[in-house]
Amino acid sequence: MAFELPDLPYAHDALAANGMSAETLEYHHDLHHNAYVTNGNKLIEGTEWADKSLEEIITGTYDKSAVAQNGIFNNISQLWNHNQFWEMMGPGASSMPGELEKAITDSFGSVDEFKSQFSAAGAGQFGSGWCWLVKDTDGSLKVTKTENGVNPLCFGQTALLGCDVWEHSYYIDFRNKRPAYLTNFLDNLVNWENVASRL
Helix, strand or coil: CCCCCCCCCCCCCCCHHHCCCHHHHHHHHHHHHHHHHHHHHHHHCCCCCCCCCHHHHHHHHCCCCCCCCCHHHHHHHHHHHHHHHHHCECCCCCCCCHHHHHHHHHHHCCHHHHHHHHHHHHHHCCCCEEEEEEECCCCCEEEEEEECCCCHHHHCCEEEEEEECCHHHCHHHHCCCHHHHHHHHHHHHECHHHHHHCC
């Protein structure tokens, strides 16, 4: 089955007032994300992965010993990552539901401490990658970071929140100020209801 580029859950300019411009979404969703869809479909065509789900392909092609993953993994994993990323954001103010706030406070001591650790993970990811809030296999919440397209599925974890720290995600709006992009992401862009629904 061929995968398709999902529509954004909001208009291209819906996040502009919150610090992510329409131009960023046009490049990031319409071009970068779409390239992962197109390339991923080409790479799995005629292979054992052609009729598998995104999740099955990711976990089946991830090689924990590889410095650089294969093309199928890279494109399919990035396709999945971006599918989640757009849903994890939204226009307008979003307050953190009580259940999520309690889980974060129990795990990190406070929401501010979680945000500090999440931002540090994203800023400290050398080169391209992602930072995540995950529910680990033991049920605890943790902040992690991954290189390139690697994501929490590779480690049996549940992705609650992910932030893309590839330069194409922030360079139009923030230039080389990745920490400012991460702060803005947490304070103005996250759809906390969506994050809570993943618990």
